[in-house]
Amino acid sequence: MRTQRQVVDYALQRRALLAEVYSGRVGTMEVCDADPYLLRAAKFHGQPSNVTCPVCRKETLTHVSWVYGDELKHAAGSARTVEELARMATLFEEFSVYVVEVCRTCSWNHLVQSYVLGTRGLRSGKPRRRTAAE
Numbered sequence: 001m002r003t004q005r006q007v008v009d010y011a012l013q014r015r016a017l018l019a020e021v022y023s024g025r026v027g028t029m030e031v032c033d034a035d036p037y038l039l040r041a042a043k044f045h046g047q048p049s050n051v052t053c054p055v056c057r058k059e060t061l062t063h064v065s066w067v068y069g070d071e072l073k074h075a076a077g078s079a080r081t082v083e084e085l086a087r088m089a090t091l092f093e094e095f096s097v098y099v100v101e102v103c104r105t106c107s108w109n110h111l112v113q114s115y116v117l118g119t120r121g122l123r124s125g126k127p128r129r130r131t132a133a134e
């Protein structure tokens, strides 16, 4: 998305936690604890990924994007589809997105990435090349 900025990747933390799980120092019960709210969000607002669940290896993970920010009012803390995020990025100046991966089979869940979206990103930062679609 054009206004995406302040991207933080949580791959290192994820790898460290999985190493603990594989070694048995952390039980799968502790990490496969997605609550019903997250599982429901995955079902209705999730984006399928091509990453196989690192714990049960039975299915591919679903990414759920949660939005936060004062501007969002009642929408803050809700899960949004990619299409909704694209629309919101044109309506609000600035809000944060937290992408969580979740396995709908074993309930493994972990933060994947966070970033900021919104029209404020259009004024600052590097100029970007426009595509025909824009």
Ligand SMILES: [Zn+2]
Residues within 6 Å of the ligand: 053, 054, 055, 056, 057, 058, 059, 103, 104, 105, 106, 107, 108
């Ligand atoms: Zn799983």
